[in-house]
Amino acid sequence: MGIPSPQASNACMFTTYGVFLVFGLLVAWRYSNKKEFLAAIKSQPAIPLAFNFVASLFLPWSIILSGILFS
Template sequence: MGIPSNQAANACMFTTYGLFLVFGLVVAWKFSNKKEFLASIRSQPAIPLAFNFVASCM
């Protein structure tokens, strides 16, 4: 077995990306629930939420 060409490596990589994208969209569509999403608005205090944003930027 040798090293695959650039075209073969790109084909494998982008095919995998596409499959993960489709899988993620199907799962998100199947388990979406607008009632729970809207109920979570303003459920966290401001300080922990701000710390969360700071930590995600680090």
């Protein structure tokens, strides 16, 4: 089996992005609750949020990793 063409790779990648986008929007719409969203405001201390911000600024590859770690 050979290497797929750039067009085929892009088609697979963007189709996957689209599926995850639609799935995420459907789940968010289904489980959206304004009361719980407003209750989550200021639920995190400042220090972990500051570390998350600094890590995402200085290490571009760790934006997702630091978001997972500190949330």
